[in-house]
Amino acid sequence: MFGPKKLAADRVQFAGQSAIAHANDQQWLVNQLKLPYDVKLMMRQKDPDTGKMMHLVPQVLNPQFLPARLMYAPLIALGDLHGSYQKLVETLIFTGLATMPPQPAARFQTLSEAFKREIVSEKKYPSGRNAYECYAISQLNGKTHAESLERLRTSGFTPEEIDDLSHRRSVYKHYYRQLSLLIQELTWCGQPGQQLVLIGDVLSDRGPLDHLTLDIIQQLNPKNADHLVCLASNHDHAGLQTLINKRFSLNWETGGSLGRSILIADRDNYVQVRLIAAEDKVQVQLESPAKGESGQHFLKQFKRYLQNSKLIHYNPASKTLFTHAPVINQDLQSLQDILNQYYQDGCRAVQQQFEKKGTKEPGKPFGLSWANRFWKTYVQQVFQEKKLILPVENFLREKGNDGGFLWRRHDIHDPAVLPTAALDVETLVHGHDRQSVNSQFSVEQQIRDGNLTPDFTVINLDQRIRKSNSRSMWEGESRLYVEL
Known part of the structure; x- marks a missing residue:
């Protein structure tokens, strides 16, 4: 059976x-x-003669024909998720890390594809937008569903169109409820210690339902389990800024997230966000379409996710550094600086507590091993004090879109920028930006040069699969890094 x-x-x-x-x-x-895309595998394994980790020639394969040993790889990393719960489930299944009974799996895929067709509906309304954008706008303009519909009436929508939009509201909720129940059938079946590292853009991106992504993470990471390692990304940072600054718009193309639309995770996530004036303060109330619960459940899930995500993931055995953006030496130095500044200026009590417990020597700088503890503490502080801390924000994102630890874009071509000064790193695995595929250190270039055991290698996992609900993003190749 x-x-x-x-x-x-x-x-x-x-x-x-x-x-x-x-x-x-x-x-x-x-x-x-019946996945419509291929998988590009970039694998490393120990050289039996030298004992050093060596890179294998990258392979592009149909998910039906992936090597069986992939299921026993101690570590697999998936490129940018782009908020796609569907891509996460597909990856978990074709890597053998999780499974579903046959009927729920088939139902899950059928519903996801049907949901996608609803999202990309080509039907246009008087404003030139499709049904889904109109639904979002109606929620933005009205405090209640009835007020939203009234705004549509005064904006030139016919009664038939308004009825259609109102019907779609229940349709969206139906899809969410059904998919949420099916996710409960998902079971982790990896070996002890086996991990899937999500390189970033897990939430607050172009995906249709962050609720479902969070449900999957919670399902497979019960209690203190660490089966899924989620790296913090620029989209997570944008989501955090949005909840604190309360600036919502409908510009989903530029990054979506809690911050770019009134719907959690872009226009595609049908979670109503209301801005309510109360006692001269603006509060954010989230209404989840699931089981009539208030948005507080989602908000708690989102906070928990941010606190448990990581700035960096480092595997000392393979000397591999995993980050969302292609960090350079300058970023690791900035991380060291902000660690010392943050704990000295903002959390002196925390520092003294760690020293008292013997987990830190008095007067010794905070090393990079504190990076993830720092991120978790910072997220907790932001939610507690409801304000962002400028020095930390400047570290996470410099002015413009090309700098900062979570927003860096770089080709990593110059040996002087390699992130090797602060950590013993032989391989950097990142997503977010495509430029490093042309680097002299990229695995593709080194394989072409016949160098299988280089001193330093860049693995670029940036990918477009399921990046949006546009049909052009349904095919292509997903990217995986695998340590055997």
Whole structure:
């Protein structure tokens, strides 16, 4: 009998026939997904002669024909998620890290594709927008659903069009509820210690429902489990800024997020955001379409996600540094500086507490190993004090869009900028920006030069698959980095 319990058992007993049975079951499930894109694999493994990590020639394969050993790789990293819950589930299944019973899996994919067709509806209304944008605008202009519809009436919409928009509101909720129930069928079946690193743009991007992405993370990372490692990105930062600054607009093309539309995670996320004046203060009230609950559940999930995300992920065994943006040496130095400044000026009590517990020597600078603790503390402080701290904000994003730890864009071609001064790094894995694919340090270039064990390598996982609901983003190649 096929199902999550059987696959989980096979996973634990990955030997002989049960390993084959697991692979066959998972292969059948991948075939049912009928994915419209390929997967580019960039893999590393130990050289049996030298013991050094060596790069293998990148492969572009259909997900149905991925090597079976991928399911036993201790670490897999997925390029930019772009807020796509669908891409996350697909990746978990075709890598063998998670599974679903056949019927829920088929239903999940069918509903997701149908939902996508609703989103990209070509029907236009008097404003020139499609139904979905009109629905968003109506929610922005009215405090209640009735007021929103009244605004549409005074804006030239016919009764038939208004009825259609009102109907779509219930349709969107239906899709969310059904997909949310199916996600509960998703089961982690990775080996102990096996991880999927999400390189960034996990939330607050162009995806249709951040609720579902958060549901998946919560489903597969129960309690203190660390199966999914989520790297903080520029979209997460924009979402944090939005909740604090309360600046909403409908400009979803430039980054979406909590910050770029009235709907959480862009216009596509049908979560109503209301700005309510109360006692001379502006409050943000989020209304979730799920089970009639208020938006507080989502807000708590979003806070928890931000606090548990990481600025950096470092694997000392392979000397690999994972970041969302292509960080350079300057960024790591800035990180060191902000750590010392933040803990000295803003959290002296925290520093003294750590020194008292013996986790930090008095007077010794905070090292880069404190980076993720710093990010978590900063997020907690921002939500508690409801204000952003300028020096930290300047570190996360410099003026313009090409600088800052979460926003950096760079070709990483000059040896002087390599992030090797502060950490023992042989490989940098990043997303966010495509420029480094042309670097002399890119894995593609080094493979062409016949250099399989270089001193430093850049793995660029930036990708466009499911970046938006445009049909042009439905095909192409997803990018994975794999350590064997």
